[in-house]
Amino acid sequence: MPADPGQLSFQVIIMDLSIVPGALVCHPLEPGWGLGMVQSVVGHRVTVNFEHRGKVLIDIRHVTLTPVREDRSQGTR
Structure with a gap:
């Protein structure tokens, strides 16, 4: 509840704009999960399908x- 009823209260969520459906990512604390593809982004909740872990809500x-840039010309990430 705002201290002053005339004031608006809001929460600011800073998001990495590269985290969008279809983006390739890695989980920095779980490297064994492998590469993941973002399935959906709803507010601060991101569903990612990882190679070695499956679907995870983060x-x-x-x-x-960590966004992963795929370099198709080199065949590397």
Whole structure:
């Protein structure tokens, strides 16, 4: 509840704009999960399908996913 009823209260969520459906990511604390593809982003909740872990719901307020740039010309990430 705002201290002054005339004031608006809001929460600011800073998101990495590269975390969008279809983006490739890695979980910095779980490298064994392998590469993941973002399935959906709803607010601070991101669903990612990882190679070696499967589908995981991640709260990006607590974990910063690492975007992976796929370089198709080199065949590397």
